[in-house]
Structures are given as C-alpha cells and as structure tokens.
Amino acid sequence: MFTLEDFGRWSLAIVVSNLLIPIIALNGFAGILREGSENKDIGFRLLHLFSPIAITIGLMLFLVAKAIYLDEWILYAIVIASAEAVLLLALTFIRTQDKAAPYFLINLFKALALFGLVFYAKEVVLSLSVLLQYHFFVVALIAGTVLAYQYRHYVTSRIDFKPILIFSIVLIPHGVSQWIMSSSDRLILEYILGSESVGIYSLAYNITLVLMLLNSGIAMALPTYMIKNYKNWKALGFDNKFINYYTYLSTLLLVVVMSLYVLDANYFGILGYYGSEMLPLIAIIYLSIYILGLYYFFANYLFYHKKATTISKTTFNAALLNIVVTVCFIYWIGVIGAALGTLVAYVYYLVVIRCEAVKSESTLTIELTKPISTFVLALSAVYFGAYNVL
Secondary structure: OOHHHHHHHHHHHHHHHHHHHHHHHOOOHHHHHHHHOOOHHHEEEEEEEHHHHHHHHHHHEEEEEEEOOOOHHHHHHHHHHHHHHHHHHHHHHHHHHHHHHHHHHHHHHHHHHHHHHHHHHHHHHHHHHHHHHHHHHHHHHHHHHHHHHHOOOOOOOOOOOHHHHHHHHHHHHHHHHHHHHHHHHHHHHHOOOOOOHHHHHHHHHHHHHHHHHHHHHHHHHHHHHHHHHHHHHHHHOOHHHHHHHHHHHHHHHHOOOHHHHHHHHHHHHHOOOOOOOHHHHHHHHHHHHHHHHHHHHHHHHHHHHOOEEEEEEHHHHHHHHHHHHHHHHHHOOHHHHHHHHHHHHHHHHHHHHHHHHHHHOOOOOOOHHHHHHHHHHHHHHHHHHHHHHO
16 A cells, blocks of 8 residues: 555654653563562552553653654654553563463454554555554554553552662663664665665565564563473473474474465565565575574573663673674665674574573573574575575
C-alpha cells in the first residue's frame, strides 16, 4: 500500500517508538521481572508505581516534541511508545506469574487488531499519518484495558522502591544500546542513502523477523524459569538442551522463510520488490538474529546475579562498534553493509557477554561450536539453493 519511501518512514516511526519504550517506562519491566518472579505482591506494587510514571513521561515528551515542531511521524512514535510502555509493564507482570495463556491471548489480539488495521487502511487508502494515529488508538485501548484489569487488585504492601528503580534505570543504556544494534542501521541508511534504501532493508529485515519470534520466546521465558529453578537449571544442563532445540527450529524456519521468498518472487509477487540485494540481506540478517538468540542464554546469568552495570556496559560497547562498522560498511558496499555491520556487532556482543557470564559462573559449560557450525552450514546450503532457483 506504500511506496518504498513511505514504508521506510513507517519503519522509522516504529523503530523510534521501540527506542523510547524503556526510556518512558524507566525500564520498569526489568524491576518487575526480577522482583515479581519471586514475590507476587512486590510485582503488583511495582506495576502500580511504574505505570503512572510511564504515562507522565510520555505526555511530557509529546508536549515538548509538539512545542518544538518535530516531524509528525516522531510525534506518533512518542505516543505509540507511551501506550506500548504501559502495556509492556502490565504484560511483564503477567509473565512473572506464569500466566502463559492470558499473555498469549493479549498479544494475539493485539497482533490481529493491528493486522486488521492494515487491511482497513489499504481498503480505504489511509495516509501514513492517519495509519500511525490509528495504531496508537489500538495499542492505547488494549493497554488501558489490561492495566485496568490488573489494577483491580488493591496493594498495600510497602517496598523499598529506590534500589529497584536504580536497578531498572541502570539497565536503560542496555535497552537503548540493543535498540542501536537492531534498529539504528535504518536511521544511518536514511542519512546516507535515503528512504528508499530504508524501505529495501526494512523489507528484508521484516521477513527475517520470523526468527525473532522464537528469540522473543527465549528472552521472555528463560529468565523467569531460571530464577525460580536456578539449581536444577544448572545441574540438568538446560542451556545446552535449549540451544540445540533453538538451532534446529532456527534451521527449519530458515527453510520456510527462504522457500516462501522464492515462491513469492517466482509466482505471486506479494512483496513487490526482489532486487539482487534482497537474498544476501535476508541471509545475513537471519544469521545475526540467530547469534542474538544465543546471547540470551549467557545474559540470563548476569541478570540473575543483578549485574546490571556489566550488562549495560557490554551492550553499550557493542552498540558503539555497531554504529562505526555500519557507517563504514554502508559507505563501502551500500545497503548490504548495514546487515554486515549488525552481524559484526552481534558476534562481538556474544563473545564478550559469554566472557562476563563465565566470570559470574566459573562452572558454566555452554557448548557453542557445534550448534553455530551446524547452523552456518545449513544457512549456506539453503542460500545457494535459493540463489540457483531464483
């Protein structure tokens, strides 16, 4: 429904909103997840404290942005981020209580609602600004409903909020730095090559986000179960078991993604763009996301030991590397350079976070050589198979 340029601007609005979410909520999700997993009352209390903070900060940012006449898509990025921040706070508490079914249903409803919005926008030919406005309304309505449901509980327990707040805030650079590694490449592309390149890169990136769904499940489920079953987790070697499962599922999803892309390019034409850079972009970004998935297994140990400063410092350094490498690669080889820059940063990130995890857990034995080798070989085979068919 959009040109590559407008699709690029829509992608920028979404990625900027993702950057703002932890800032607006003061990263309260980390505090709720860490403390609420062990004590339900503390989780409730933190939800009640962080929600008004997020609403207030979001409103203030919006008023400031409007007063200085920032671009309209930035205003919508702020309000979408505010609604998403409130929703994520409520959903994080639901996660800590092992309520998988409500968590799944709420996210499914949100996804279906946003898909419905896209179909409606295409049917009535909505502009980009109106689509972003409706996007905010959908998320805000869901966030308000879920938060109101949580607020039915009256919490009187007192907690020492200051150390939890500090723990959460210290992790904000971690969240921002992760955003830099996953999303800043589009802003750099916009500055160097223009909106059309952002649209091409975003198209390839969105195709590979199928694997990010699996990563999201790992990032959401593992910390809670590790905190509650820490001794058994280590004794039974759950890390290596889950990494093997993750590698197999990632390979299966890779075959599905590449097959669908080839079928669409040859027969259906749904994506609408199939330039020579698309296939290598998909392969490189997919490998980057796989490497990121491995990172979560090591980061869990640092999170358990409350090594917030270590996590933030490591992620910040990886983000700086990502920016420098991405800028250089884009100037040298164009849009594919953005994907290569992200891959380099994620490899560095995994190596360093592994070293930090071993410092905290000297007996840590997580095998990486075999799963990474297996996946790279599978990726090479699938890539060349798809290349020969196109």
